[in-house]
Amino acid sequence: MALVKKDKYNVAIVGATGVVGQTFIKVLEEYKFPVGEVRLLASARSKGKVIHCFNRDIVVDEVNEDAFKGMDISLFSAGGEVSLKWAPIASKYTLVIDNSSAFRMDPKCPLVVPEVNPKDITKEGIIANPNCTTIQSIIPVKALDDKFKVVRINYTSYQAVSGAGMKGINDLKNTRIGEAPQFFPYNISKTVIPHIDTFLDNGYTKEEMKMVNETRKILHKPSLAVSATCVRVPIENSHAVSIAIELEKEFTIDEVRDVLSNYPGIVVKDDPKNNIYPVTDYSNGNDLVYVGRIRKDLSVKNGLLIYCVADNIRKGAAANAVQIAKYLIEEIL
Ligand code: A2P
DSSP states (O other): OOOOOOSSEEEEEETTTSHHHHHHHHHHHHTTOOEEEEEEEEOGGGTTOEEEETTEEEEOEEOOGGGGTTOSEEEEOSOHHHHHHHHHHHHHHSEEEEOSSTTTTOTTSOBOOTTTOGGGOOSSSEEEOOOHHHHHHHHHHHHHHHHHOEEEEEEEEEEOGGGGHHHHHHHHHHHHTTOOOSSSSSOTTTOOBSOOSOBOTTSOBHHHHHHHHHHHHHHTOTTOEEEEEEEEOSOSSOEEEEEEEEESSOOOHHHHHHHHHTSTTEEEOOBGGGTBSOOHHHHTTSOOEEEEEEEEOTTSTTEEEEEEEEOTTIIIIIHHHHHHHHHIIIIIO
16 A cells, blocks of 8 residues: 555554564664654564553564554565565555565565665565675666766675674574584684575575676666675674676776765775774764775776675664655655
């Protein structure tokens, strides 16, 4: 159902007990989003659990169709299978913003980062939230594309364990105290792992192809040359991405710094002589993308290297979704 302008919006949160679900709540509270009734939904395991938020105690329910009736917005982050089953049902009653990968490449579903393609936001249906690494990368990429036209991108990511949810965080904590890995294929406390999500026949992982395909969709450039290598690293939170970009137009580093500094959502941290570059100390707990290590790629004409860090659970997931809803109610309705 199409969202209409109201004083307060009733919100259903699917996956409310998870890492991203809990952050949906935190961000809605911090942003003072005009929330009316709230329904918290998860699996049967969490039914009956009480969560205190929005100045009230809310009892978690198992996802069910009736729970979406009377709601205005549904925020989903309970994995692809739950979204595939329940997001179409929820969209009969509410606008859905889905953090899973289930609908990202569906041509009927916009894939949105508010700083980049807010005009794609719709009032109804399912809006997909991009992959965490795509979100933080596409913001500086779009800033550069607007000014210098991006012709080729090669991403390398360094991704925190929180991107894999509670299971990922627990595996890092437990392997640090000597337990055997339960989730990652190797002991994440002792190695970086160049393997996120499953491998495909082309030798890339699904995570890597998400970065490729989502970049093209968000920029509306279906044949843009993009490739990616995604690596899990032994830190709890905030992803880093090294981005090699080939630009059509010539540029100076000062021009690039200027373009990035003036783009919404970006903070430039680039003073290497004083050890200033993007680190998780900056990004953890907020919704900005920190960009630095800005330099010419010595291997190709008009090549640029940049490095960015962002909180993968906030800007890479929950905050981006809430910002989509905020943009919709403030700028579109
Ligand atoms: P639950 O806590 O009841 O298992 P994370 O990625 O941080 O592990 O969080 C996953 C979220 O998705 C949790 O809220 C989890 O609920 C929820 N979830 C997992 N499987 C289902 C399911 N089959 N139906 C509804 N929610 C689910």
